[in-house]
Amino acid sequence: MAIDMTPAAGVGSPTDLEARGLKAAKPWFTGNMLTAFIGGAIGYAFGHWLGNAIASNYSVVADGAGNEVAIYLSLIIGCLGWFVGLGALNYPIQKLLGLEPIDPPKSEKRSFWEHFTYSTDHKVVGVQYLFGMLLYFLVAGLLALGIRTELLSPVNHIWAPDTYIEIVGEHGTMMMMMMTSVIMGPFGNYLIPLMIGSKKMAFPRLEATSFWFTVPSFFILLSALWQGGFQSGWTGYAPLSIQGGPGQSDYDVAFALMALSMVAASINMTATIINYRAPGMRWSRMPILAWGMITVAFTMLLSVPVLFDGLYVMSLDRGVRTAMLYAGHGGSSFLWENLFWFFGHPEVYLLALPGFALTVELLPVFARKPIFALKTSTAGLIGVAVLSFFVWQHHLFMSGMNPDMRPLFMLTTELISIPTGFLYLVAMGTVWRGKIRFEVPMLFLLAVFWNFLWGGVTGVYNSDVPVDALVHGSFFVMAHFHFTIMGQLIFAVFAGVYYYVPLIFGIRLNDKLGKISFWIIFVAFNSTFLPLFMIGLLGQPRRVFEYALRLQHLNQWVSVSSYVLGFGILLYVINLIWSLAVTRTPAGPNPWESRGLEWQVGYPVPRDNFEKVPVVLRDPYGYGTGDDTPVADLNPVGDMAAVVTGGDA
Amino acid sequence: MNKGARISIVLVSAAVAVGLILFGIFGYLRTYPPTVVFTPSPTQPHTVDVTLQVEGAVGTGPHPNWVGWYAKDAQGKWVRTTLYQVPEKTYVHVTVYEYDSGGPLRNPYWGKITGTVGNDAVLNGKKVSVLDAAEGNGIGHTMVAPALNLSVPMWGLSGTEKTFCQSGPCTLANAHNTETFTFYTGNHPHNYRWQCFIPCGAGFLNGNGGPMAETGYMAGFWKVVA
Numbered sequence: 079m080a081i082d083m084t085p086a087a088g089v090g091s092p093t094d095l096e097a098r099g100l101k102a103a104k105p106w107f108t109g110n111m112l113t114a115f116i117g118g119a120i121g122y123a124f125g126h127w128l129g130n131a132i133a134s135n136y137s138v139v140a141d142g143a144g145n146e147v148a149i150y151l152s153l154i155i156g157c158l159g160w161f162v163g164l165g166a167l168n169y170p171i172q173k174l175l176g177l178e179p180i181d182p183p184k185s186e187k188r189s190f191w192e193h194f195t196y197s198t199d200h201k202v203v204g205v206q207y208l209f210g211m212l213l214y215f216l217v218a219g220l221l222a223l224g225i226r227t228e229l230l231s232p233v234n235h236i237w238a239p240d241t242y243i244e245i246v247g248e249h250g251t252m253m254m255m256m257m258t259s260v261i262m263g264p265f266g267n268y269l270i271p272l273m274i275g276s277k278k279m280a281f282p283r284l285e286a287t288s289f290w291f292t293v294p295s296f297f298i299l300l301s302a303l304w305q306g307g308f309q310s311g312w313t314g315y316a317p318l319s320i321q322g323g324p325g326q327s328d329y330d331v332a333f334a335l336m337a338l339s340m341v342a343a344s345i346n347m348t349a350t351i352i353n354y355r356a357p358g359m360r361w362s363r364m365p366i367l368a369w370g371m372i373t374v375a376f377t378m379l380l381s382v383p384v385l386f387d388g389l390y391v392m393s394l395d396r397g398v399r400t401a402m403l404y405a406g407h408g409g410s411s412f413l414w415e416n417l418f419w420f421f422g423h424p425e426v427y428l429l430a431l432p433g434f435a436l437t438v439e440l441l442p443v444f445a446r447k448p449i450f451a452l453k454t455s456t457a458g459l460i461g462v463a464v465l466s467f468f469v470w471q472h473h474l475f476m477s478g479m480n481p482d483m484r485p486l487f488m489l490t491t492e493l494i495s496i497p498t499g500f501l502y503l504v505a506m507g508t509v510w511r512g513k514i515r516f517e518v519p520m521l522f523l524l525a526v527f528w529n530f531l532w533g534g535v536t537g538v539y540n541s542d543v544p545v546d547a548l549v550h551g552s553f554f555v556m557a558h559f560h561f562t563i564m565g566q567l568i569f570a571v572f573a574g575v576y577y578y579v580p581l582i583f584g585i586r587l588n589d590k591l592g593k594i595s596f597w598i599i600f601v602a603f604n605s606t607f608l609p610l611f612m613i614g615l616l617g618q619p620r621r622v623f624e625y626a627l628r629l630q631h632l633n634q635w636v637s638v639s640s641y642v643l644g645f646g647i648l649l650y651v652i653n654l655i656w657s658l659a660v661t662r663t664p665a666g667p668n669p670w671e672s673r674g675l676e677w678q679v680g681y682p683v684p685r686d687n688f689e690k691v692p693v694v695l696r697d698p699y700g701y702g703t704g705d706d707t708p709v710a711d712l713n714p715v716g717d718m719a720a721v722v723t724g725g726d727a
Numbered sequence: 728m729n730k731g732a733r734i735s736i737v738l739v740s741a742a743v744a745v746g747l748i749l750f751g752i753f754g755y756l757r758t759y760p761p762t763v764v765f766t767p768s769p770t771q772p773h774t775v776d777v778t779l780q781v782e783g784a785v786g787t788g789p790h791p792n793w794v795g796w797y798a799k800d801a802q803g804k805w806v807r808t809t810l811y812q813v814p815e816k817t818y819v820h821v822t823v824y825e826y827d828s829g830g831p832l833r834n835p836y837w838g839k840i841t842g843t844v845g846n847d848a849v850l851n852g853k854k855v856s857v858l859d860a861a862e863g864n865g866i867g868h869t870m871v872a873p874a875l876n877l878s879v880p881m882w883g884l885s886g887t888e889k890t891f892c893q894s895g896p897c898t899l900a901n902a903h904n905t906e907t908f909t910f911y912t913g914n915h916p917h918n919y920r921w922q923c924f925i926p927c928g929a930g931f932l933n934g935n936g937g938p939m940a941e942t943g944y945m946a947g948f949w950k951v952v953a
Contacts, residue, residue, distance in 0.1 A: 144930050321932040660733050
């Protein structure tokens with residue numbers, strides 16, 4: 079292998095800004111979240127001024143009072159200012175100036191404040207993602223409780239109708255766009271180098287950038303609530319998206335930033351897994367989570383640019399009065415629908431596949447058995463990813479699409495249940511006759527089986543045109559995707575966080591509180607979403623804040639259940655925060671007795687992960703086989719790596 | 728850092744988070760235009776009088792350039808709102824002062840008056856059942872409550888009137904049309920949604936969006952109570 083894997087590669091040596099006479103600029107050069115906010119505010123103000131200077135009264139409607147050019151420029155230049163303040167541009171600017179860029183050194187023990195800086199340490203980025211995603215999820219979840227509060231009664235209203243649809247749009251968009259990174263962000267970034275035996279990520283700056291895109295994206299999206307929201311909902315259909323006010327521009331820019339984040343993360347993940355595997359880490363030995371990450375990364379790389387293109391077209395229609403998406407001006411709303419769903423349906427699998435990968439990764443640890451049919455699960459991941467690009471038009475069955483195309487997309491959508499079934503059956507086979515340890519992560523993993531069964535089976539029905547004609551736009555569809563995404567992905571994340579906290583933070587969560595929170599979440603989740611199938615079949619449409627009086631009792635049941643679900647999730651978060659900040663019960667090395675390479679390095683994870691590049695000897699799933707051969711040689715002697723790989727070490 | 732300090736930091740952070748959430752909910756999301764309550768006089772128990780005005784720029788609030796409505800409350804003060812509470816089983820006499828300009832309708836059917844007593848209204852002293860938007864200054868706005876079958880178009884002004892009102896609330900010294908009509912609230916207490924059907928959101932594509940979609944401007948409720 080010719081790749082430079084020395085500790086210093088890509089991260090440099092200690093900085094000496096003072097010696098260069100740049101003492102005053104040190105905070106900017108090192109960068110942190112505070113200077114980023116200042117930079118963002120300056121950029122925002124400048125962008126707004128520039129927009130008004132160059133395009134005053136040049137808006138989506140002739141003589142309209144709003145200047146969308148100013149709004150777009152303020153958000154875009156504000157984001158640029160954010161990155162300048164963060165210090166993200168120091169490296170390329172210094173390179174342009176002919177200086178030799180140098181970064182702050184990575185310390186052995188990570189400080190608390192380091193997590194508020196533009197760090198190129200993959201472990202710091204993983205933790206940043208973990209808490210970032212947690213924040214985004216909780217805010218979006220709170221908005222969901224706002225929705226359910228409104229639906230307590232069909233006649234007495236908590237919100238105004240326009241506020242209600244703003245909240246629905248915010249909830250949907252925040253969940254769907256931010257949660258694409260809920261596994262790749264924290265787990266992918268923190269664990270993949272450890273799992274494949276690498277000392278670093280391939281592109282540490284790209285990795286850091288991918289996280290720091292999510293922060294302005296979140297705040298910009300949230301700010302839409304203060305600007306009239308976006309009535310188009312998360313799908314952004316024209317003409318609503320073209321008619322919308324400034325909140326719609328927030329949606330546009332926030333989604334675009336998140337798209338850039340996904341692309342940056344994917345490029346980094348793909349390059350790392352392909353090029354940075356340790357000697358002996360063959361494809362056949364690679365952990366299933368790494369397979370999940372690379373599959374998802376490729377899917378993102380092919381689908382997300384199409385979304386970005388659509389968002390760019392939307393910004394032109396809104397900002398400079400082009401007419402590509404609005405039929406009244408000669409464009410076509412089908413253009414947006416196709417661009418959006420060409421990303422949007424693979425995106426559903428961008429959410430589901432990491433959940434499956436994480437589930438299959440953890441199950442053997444608690445079943446004390448090897449993964450059943452490891453290659454089949456890999457085939458399942460790849461199969462779902464490939465087929466996901468051939469199903470998007472099932473979202474357009476009722477849109478007036480060419481009816482001759484419906485059977486094709488019905489068939490492709492039904493076909494995708496086959497590789498999905500691979501994953502489900504592999505997971506079941508892994509548990510079958512295992513010596514199951516009913517620890518908290520395992521409880522969440524077992525719940526994934528139950529939840530996904532509901533989501534998966536109803537998904538097969540939804541893909542049929544006649545059924546879709548009946549349930550389209552109803553709560554039935556809403557219940558379906560909440561079972562597949564929240565019931566699968568978020569439960570897997572809860573399992574993953576619980577499982578990996580000892581590795582990341584060296585502490586253990588409170589098991590009693592963990593079990594209580596699990597049972598509340600599991601029961602309340604089903605109590606919330608199962609009745610929604612019935613409510614949908616009885617005719618209640620999504621996105622409408624009034625409904626038939628006869629559905630009030632069912633809706634009240636669901637709303638009260640959602641409060642209990644919220645309480646369960648809060649309990650889980652309290653357990654996490656309290657255990658991290660207050661009790662700090664030491665977990666000890668490898669508390670789950672995992673054979674994964676990531677657990678072999680101990681806590682705290684060394685600065686460069688491994689003292690020497692390890693030599694991988696086998697896959698990490700040999701539980702209960704009686705073969706205690708180590709997974710890897712962490713201190714290979716001499717040119718052992720060369721012997722294993724048959725080439726240069 | 729000792730355990731007590733860590734506990735304090737966690738609790739203070741939690742308190743700040745809860746404070747932010749409550750501020751977000753009550754400071755913004757629950758911000759709602761007020762409801763003006765109309766009650767019958769003792770001598771006429773099943774009748775209420777409602778006085779409204781609609782204009783081109785309401786002048787206050789977060790969107791001072793948007794079109795919107797005012798209602799006169801019991802003290803005779805103009806309140807910017809589109810939420811009106813009236814009793815059930817009651818005849819509501821509505822007087823609307825129209826201060827905005829008008830134009831042709833995209834659908835002439837919207838010029839028809841329905842749901843009022845007699846399916847007609849009185850415009851500047853003349854009884855009318857249909858307003859022809861192709862004539863004169865056309866239609867400015869409509870008040871449509873589908874569940875009450877109520878649809879009343881408002882005759883527009885010329886935008887070049889010398890005394891054209893620029894900012895609300897307008898006064899009778901400004902150029903205006905006066906339109907009156909009566910409708911029955913029925914036997915079912917309910918919040919009946921009403922909406923202007925004339926796309927009048929200046930600055931939004933085809934006039935849709937903005938004030939058209941927001942409570943307090945061109946959408947609201949007739950709250951019929953027991």
